[in-house]
Amino acid sequence: MKIDRQKTLFLYYDPHYFHAALAKALHANFYPAPKLRSEKSNVVIGGASITKAVFSLPRDYDIYFCEGTYIVPALAKRLGLLKKNAKIIDILASPLLYYIKTGLINGTRKKFAIELLKKVDLFVCVGRMEERLLKEILPDAKSIVTYTFVRPEMRKRLITEKNISPNFNSHKILTIGTNSAYYKGIDIAFKAFKIVKKRFPDAELDIVGNMPDLERFVDCRYQGVNCLGYVADLVKEIKSSALYVHMGRGDTFPASTLEAMLGGLPAVVSTETGTKEIIEKVDSGMISKLDDGDLADSVIRYFGLSRKERKTLSKKFYSSAIKLSRDRIIDKFINDLNGALK
Numbered sequence: 001m002k003i004d005r006q007k008t009l010f011l012y013y014d015p016h017y018f019h020a021a022l023a024k025a026l027h028a029n030f031y032p033a034p035k036l037r038s039e040k041s042n043v044v045i046g047g048a049s050i051t052k053a054v055f056s057l058p059r060d061y062d063i064y065f066c067e068g069t070y071i072v073p074a075l076a077k078r079l080g081l082l083k084k085n086a087k088i089i090d091i092l093a094s095p096l097l098y099y100i101k102t103g104l105i106n107g108t109r110k111k112f113a114i115e116l117l118k119k120v121d122l123f124v125c126v127g128r129m130e131e132r133l134l135k136e137i138l139p140d141a142k143s144i145v146t147y148t149f150v151r152p153e154m155r156k157r158l159i160t161e162k163n164i165s166p167n168f169n170s171h172k173i174l175t176i177g178t179n180s181a182y183y184k185g186i187d188i189a190f191k192a193f194k195i196v197k198k199r200f201p202d203a204e205l206d207i208v209g210n211m212p213d214l215e216r217f218v219d220c221r222y223q224g225v226n227c228l229g230y231v232a233d234l235v236k237e238i239k240s241s242a243l244y245v246h247m248g249r250g251d252t253f254p255a256s257t258l259e260a261m262l263g264g265l266p267a268v269v270s271t272e273t274g275t276k277e278i279i280e281k282v283d284s285g286m287i288s289k290l291d292d293g294d295l296a297d298s299v300i301r302y303f304g305l306s307r308k309e310r311k312t313l314s315k316k317f318y319s320s321a322i323k324l325s326r327d328r329i330i331d332k333f334i335n336d337l338n339g340a341l342k
Contacts (some may be wrong), residue, residue, distance in 0.1 A: 003337050006062040006087075016257070018148050019091055020068045021270070023122070026065060026337075031058065033069040050075075066090040066120075072164050076120035088119060090250070092143075095128040095183055097133040098250025098272065114138070121341055124333075127253035127274030144336040148253045150262055150328045154194050160263040166265045167240050168310045170197075171203040171303055174241035174265070176234075176256040178209045184254075185247025185270055187217035190225070191292035192245075196299050197224055203303075208237060238263035240309070243302055247290060248273035261321035264314040266297045271328040278324075282316045305341065 003026055012022035012035045017143075025031065042224075054075045059082055064143035070090040076082050099105040100113065110309050114137065123143040125131035150158070173193060173321035179183030186207060193205040204224045207209040207214070207230045214220075231237050238244075243259035244267040255272040260267050268286045269276050277289050286302070288295040306311070 003063070003334065003341060007060070007062040008065050009058060009061040010065045010067070011057075011072060012067040013069060015067050016093070018126075018150055019093070020047045021326070021330065022146070023065055023093070025334060026063075028063075028065050029061075029126065033072055036038065052099065054079070054081070057081070058135060062086060063097055064088045068092070068094045068096070070120050074116040077119050078116075088122040089122045089123055089124060090091075090117075090120045090336075091124045091126065092130045093148075093166075093252045094114065095250040097130065097137055100137060101133060103249075103280055107265075117141075122337075124337075125252075127288045128277050129272075129274040130252045133250075136138075142340060144333075144340050146256065146333045146336070147329055149324050149329045150255055150258050150321075152326055154235070154250065154259060155262060156217045158238070158259065160262075161239065164239050165311065166238065166263065167242055168241075168307050169198040170217065170242045172241045173203065173205045173243050174208065174237060174260065175205070176208045176254075176260075179211060181211040181214045183249055183251065184209075184211070185249055185251075185273075185290065186211065186214065187243050187268070188247040188290060188292050188295060190218045190222075192247075192295035192299060194305070195223070195292065195296035199300055200303055206241065208234070214215055226333075235263065236266050237285060243250065243268065243299065245295065245299070246275070247288070247295060249290065258321050258324060261317040264318050266302065266310065266313045266317050268295065268302070270295075277280050278320055281315075282320050283313060317321055 008026045008028035010028035010030050013033055034053050053072045055070055057076050073088045102112055107180055119200050123134055125134055125143050125145050128145055131143050134141050134143055175189045177186050186217055197203050206226045206228055209230050210230050238260055247270040249272050251273045257267050257275040267279060268288055269279055270290050272290055274330045279286050288298045
């Protein structure tokens with residue numbers, strides 16, 4: 001089965017720019033799915049809107065390419081509403097599997113989610129960590145692995161301005177999140193910062209991104225903490241920092257980590273963040289447990305390096321991130337997908 005010969009429908013929520021790029025590479029038609037507001041609701045039917053979506057889903061497609069929206073075509077498939085040979089391909093880039101593994105999703109909701117996941121013919125796992133989670137939950141699931149890339153316009157700026165080094169004379173830490181401060185581990189970054197602040201009184205923590213639950217986990221009035229919300233010029237923010245931190249809880253492969261690295265910013269990520277597979281090849285000491293004390297130790301160790309050592313590490317992080325270009329990732333995705341559909 002050659003993917004470019006199949007009639008493909010992209011069933012999306014947002015869509016994320018990376019997922020949209022994959023869909024465009026498949027020449028898919030875009031079709032919005034009812035958006036489920038909460039992370040937990042990703043595994044429930046979602047009421048009348050989902051039921052309506054199931055019965056109104058176009059039925060003349062060969063492939064249903066899903067942005068985590070597998071619930072709709074999976075239910076349609078179970079009810080016999082799709083073409084007999086239609087395939088469901090789902091992008092795994094949400095905390096769903098991680099929350100199932102850690103027990104945040106359990107009981108009936110867990111059972112329902114797994115039952116419908118079994119209706120998916122092929123999973124596109126964003127990063128190796130997500131594929132390992134998939135195999136733990138569904139050992140026989142068929143999958144391929146792909147990686148997020150930085151938006152081309154953002155990548156161009158970061159590369160063009162690579163001679164502008166991050167502010168290695170400072171003790172400024174940057175962390176970026178969207179939607180959920182819990183998912184992005186902002187609480188751990190904040191607790192670790194309070195420890196680092198005792199060692200480096202001039203330390204600052206810049207928190208970028210709109211997260212409705214942020215105030216549950218962070219005291220934005222704490223000295224040195226800057227809750228910036230949406231930032232129009234992220235490149236400027238990256239270049240004015242000394243270190244990037246990302247304590248994701250099941251965060252599959254966050255583009256913000258790659259953006260920081262392309263900007264020459266060394267990054268510390270959690271053991272539960274998918275980009276650890278890239279970072280551990282640069283410096284395994286930049287991988288932290290989901291623990292504020294362990295993260296603080298990693299940050300303090302980094303701040304203890306000389307300016308020359310930090311710059312050397314910066315170049316290594318840049319060299320690692322530059323390999324993840326859009327064209328390379330899209331080409332590999334198409335080749336792997338064609339191979340998986342044979």
